[in-house]
Amino acid sequence: xxxxxxxxxxxxxxxxxxxxxxxxxxxxxxxxxxxxxxxxxxxxxxxxxxxxxxxxxxxxxxxxxxxxxxxxxxxxxxxxxxxxxxxxxxxxxxxxxxxxxxxxxxxxxxxxxxxxxxxxxxxxxxxxxxxxxxxxxxxxxxxxxxxxxxxxxxxxxxxxxxxxxxxxxxxxxxxxxxxxxxxxxxxxxxxxxxxxxxxxxxxxxxxxxxxxxxxxxxxxxxxxxxxxxxxxxxxxxxxxxxxxxxxxxxxxxxxxxxxxxxxxxxxxxxxxxxxxxxxxxxxxxxxxxxxxxxxxxxxxxxxxxxxxxxxxxxxxxxxxxxxxxxxxxxxx
Numbered sequence: 130x131x132x133x134x135x136x137x138x139x140x141x142x143x144x145x146x147x148x149x150x151x152x153x154x155x156x157x158x159x160x161x162x163x164x165x166x167x168x169x170x171x172x173x174x175x176x177x178x179x180x181x182x183x184x185x186x187x188x189x190x191x192x193x194x195x196x197x198x199x200x201x202x203x204x205x206x207x208x209x210x211x212x213x214x215x216x217x218x219x220x221x222x223x224x225x226x227x228x229x230x231x232x233x234x235x236x237x238x239x240x241x242x243x244x245x246x247x248x249x250x251x252x253x254x255x256x257x258x259x260x261x262x263x264x265x266x267x268x269x270x271x272x273x274x275x276x277x278x279x280x281x282x283x284x285x286x287x288x289x290x291x292x293x294x295x296x297x298x299x300x301x302x303x304x305x306x307x308x309x310x311x312x313x314x315x316x317x318x319x320x321x322x323x324x325x326x327x328x329x330x331x332x333x334x335x336x337x338x339x340x341x342x343x344x345x346x347x348x349x350x351x352x353x354x355x356x357x358x359x360x361x362x363x364x365x366x367x368x369x370x371x372x373x374x375x376x377x378x379x380x381x382x383x384x385x386x387x388x389x390x391x392x393x394x395x396x397x398x399x400x401x402x403x404x405x406x407x408x409x410x411x412x413x414x415x416x417x418x419x420x421x422x423x424x425x426x427x428x429x430x431x432x433x434x435x436x437x438x439x440x441x442x443x444x445x446x447x448x449x450x451x452x453x454x455x456x457x458x459x460x461x
Contacts, residue, residue: 216356216381216423224389227343227412229350232368235306236403241394243309245301246369247353247360249376249430254296254323255315262295262320266443266453267460276340278363278373279449280429280440282416283337284328289453293426294325298437319439319460323376323430332422334380336413338449339363339373343412349375351411351419354382354390359419367400367410370435378428382420386411 233239245252266289271277281287297315304310316322336349341363343350352367352374353360359382364372389411394400399408413419431438431446440446443457 217421218384220383220385222383222385222418224383224386224411224413224417225347226389226393226409227345227347227350227365228407229365229367229410230407231400231403231405232366232371237307238401238403238405239306239309240396240401241353242355243307244353244369245303245309245312246374246432246435248355248358249298249323249360249378249428250355250358251309251312252299252301253312254298254428254430257295257297257315257321259320263441263458263461264292264295265441265455266447266450266457267439267441268444268457269439269442269460271442271444271448273445276338276448277433277445278337278339278361278375278431280337280446281449281451283334283377283429285333285335285416287449287451289447289450291327292324293327294323294428295321295441296323296325296428296430298322298430316437319437321439321441322437323428324440325426325428327426328422330422330424333418334377334420334422334427335416335418336361337375338415341372345412346414347412348415349413351386351390351413354387354411356382356387357423358382359386361413361419367408369432372434374432374435376428376430376432377420378430379423379425380420380427381423383418386419 231238241247243251279287281289284290297317297320299315300313302310302313339348342348343363343365349361349363350365350367351359352362352369357380358376358378359380361375361377362369362372363374366372393408393410399405400410429440431440438445439460441460443450443455447453447457
């Protein structure tokens with residue numbers, strides 16, 4: 130989230146409680162205002178600049194005087210500007226687009242932002258708080274003769290970052306298209322279906338390498354993008370039901386990539402015709418930058434033919450793991 134501005138209404142001057150992670154005490158003409166900021170699920174905020182502007186008419190009147198004047202309660206409108214580490218608004222990166230075939234049989238076509246196999250923010254995920262959980266990479270073996278996407282190659286140099294969160298992606302109850310359906314309980318098997326990573330803000334994110342090739346020198350198709358989420362797919366079918374789908378959430382999507390995606394994801398375009406002879410979406414070669422880490426811990430999940438996988442699997446997603454000192458014990 131960038132450029133976040135909230136207008137707080139109906140606030141008593143004795144104490145303001147805002148559901149937003151830092152305590153601020155501000156004294157204005159002897160009136161103490163306690164700002165309590167809480168962000169559920171956010172592990173950290175790096176370099177947040179708070180600027181609080183207060184414009185009050187008759188501020189010099191005391192709380193008692195205000196009450197005395199016709200029962201007016203001491204309330205005010207308080208504009209609060211929150212400026213976390215801002216995501217870039219410009220970019221020098223350029224992006225290609227290429228042919229994608231329609232696969233899903235939704236008629237009418239379900240919008241990508243409302244599709245739980247394409248937009249992980251819609252589906253959601255929950256922190257796994259099990260005290261007995263193996264909080265490290267684990268051994269599932271590998272049953273894919275072709276190398277699957279390698280998560281360490283998201284980063285340059287390649288590495289296994291500090292894992293900050295172990296999550297369970299939610300199951301989904303589908304509705305008739307174009308309605309999205311609704312979120313269900315977290316997936317419990319496997320025990321971890323998304324990982325959070327503690328990375329420096331501004332770290333570049335790259336399309337991960339694999340043993341797959343979608344042709345034309347390209348590695349992936351962008352099935353979905355918004356300001357803080359990108360979904361990469363390792364086939365040229367517009368679906369999460371085939372091949373590998375990689376979800377990267379809580380990031381800063383490259384603004385040029387987002388602009389291209391939005392132009393191709395036109396609600397009146399051929400992507401939303403049914404049946405459709407095909408259309409174009411953004412395509413990326415292995416290693417191309419698609420965004421950067423923002424102020425929150427990046428979250429990563431992977432699905433294989435629509436089924437979410439354990440992102441800790443050492444000999445699938447982490448075959449490349451420079452500098453990792455763990456032993457990759459068998460999963461329990």
